[in-house]
Amino acid sequence: MATAAYLVIRCDGPPDGEPCGAETHTPHPVTTHSELRRIRRADGWRTRRRPGGGPLLDACPDCTGRTRSHTA
Numbered sequence: 001m002a003t004a005a006y007l008v009i010r011c012d013g014p015p016d017g018e019p020c021g022a023e024t025h026t027p028h029p030v031t032t033h034s035e036l037r038r039i040r041r042a043d044g045w046r047t048r049r050r051p052g053g054g055p056l057l058d059a060c061p062d063c064t065g066r067t068r069s070h071t072a
């Protein structure tokens with residue numbers, strides 16, 4: 001049985017930018033980062049693969065918003 005925990009994902013910045021250091025977590029415990037990312041995606045967090053493999057990179061809504069025109 002997996003132990004639920006308050007996992008955190010940290011922003012790695014836009015593809016060509018610096019990490020901004022933002023962090024996010026869920027309001028309730030999750031067991032995997034995949035589940036956490038799925039939940040945070042609704043809030044604008046994005047996950048991408050590092051070219052050539054390696055750890056996944058996360059970007060917060062602020063950083064993902066910088067790469068596309070945002071007129072809201």
Ligand SMILES: [Zn+2]
Pocket residue numbers: 011012013014019020021022059060061062063064
């Ligand atoms: Zn960010």
